[in-house]
């Protein structure tokens with residue numbers, strides 16, 4: 001075992017030794033970044049009653065935020081593939097997604113209907129599809145489900161203003177290995193990020209920052225599943241713009257946001273990559289302005305520490321806003337600009353993993369992958 005570890009380390013060093021790689025690592029890892037202060041702007045409050053809501057998607061018409069929440073104890077002690085916690089537990093794991101009703105400041109647990117009682121339901125990323133014209137009362141809700149028997153994508157139907165999720169189907173495929181986040185583009189088609197190539201080399205992948213993650217497209221109409229973007233360093237959040245013509249992917253160890261154009265055959269064409277210099281987590285798009293909000297971590301080494309020691313201190317957070325560049329350098333082809341709009345050392349929420357915004361209601365919701373509660377902030381912080 002020790003010999004293997006030594007060989008892996010040497011290999012990692014050999015692969016690692018290139019100048020840009022090292023300077024990027026130093027930037028993303030935040031080694032020289034000063035300590036982050038606690039946020040004290042007074043425009044955030046914590047809403048208790050939920051745990052580990054890693055992903056949040058706001059349905060703007062109703063003001064309902066759909067949240068993939070879970071159980072902090074299970075995720076830190078029992079079983080959770082996204083942080084490499086793989087055990088032989090036989091415990092049935094059932095987590096509960098929630099709606100946070102922004103207008104009424106209320107949490108509503110969602111009940112699963114028609115879902116096999118013997119199956120695990122362990123959440124990570126989620127996505128929502130809506131066909132408002134033809135099915136005005138219905139949403140399709142997609143979840144990455146990390147079952148003990150292997151990870152899958154679950155598709156549910158939700159009738160607006162009910163508290164139910166009715167299970168429609170499970171998509172299991174050899175190419176869907178370590179699904180992190182999912183973005184549906186119709187009720188039968190989605191893109192999913194595989195954050196790593198296999199479960200077992202996860203930590204190794206992260207440390208040497210190898211680009212072994214990918215994006216997979218699945219269609220239940222044509223029954224195809226294929227890799228449409230490859231060579232990504234820990235692709236994490238994935239989302240799309242309003243008409244699903246663009247797909248955005250954040251990379252945690254790459255420190256980048258990749259911007260793809262979606263082709264008519266569903267393949268992705270990389271049109272831009274924006275190095276934001278922070279470890280990017282989940283993404284969300286402001287539906288009115290098209291701006292992209294990224295939850296990012298200032299000290300990703302703290303995330304690695306957490307993979308090894310679940311009692312390590314929380315990661316300080318940042319929210320980055322990416323806008324169309326309006327400054328002078330846009331004439332040199334720099335299409336996007338980015339800035340940090342929120343920073344906190346973990347005093348509000350530990351380890352923020354998602355920032356979802358609702359401009360109509362001037363609200364930004366923050367979720368965390370460890371710890372309890374969500375934060376509700378004013379958007380004009």
Ligand SMILES: *[C@@H]1O[C@H](CO)[C@@H](O)[C@H](O)[C@H]1NC(C)=O
Nearest residue numbers: 036037038313314345346347
């Ligand atoms: C954030 O910083 C404040 C003030 O420096 C400190 O009291 C607090 O413990 C820090 N919180 C975390 C989670 O590190």
Ligand SMILES: CC(=O)N[C@H]1CO[C@H](CO)[C@@H](O)[C@@H]1O
Nearest residue numbers: 055125181236237281282353
């Ligand atoms: C939806 C999504 O991308 N979830 C990720 C959010 O960030 C946490 C922390 O890095 C990941 O573990 C989740 O998988």
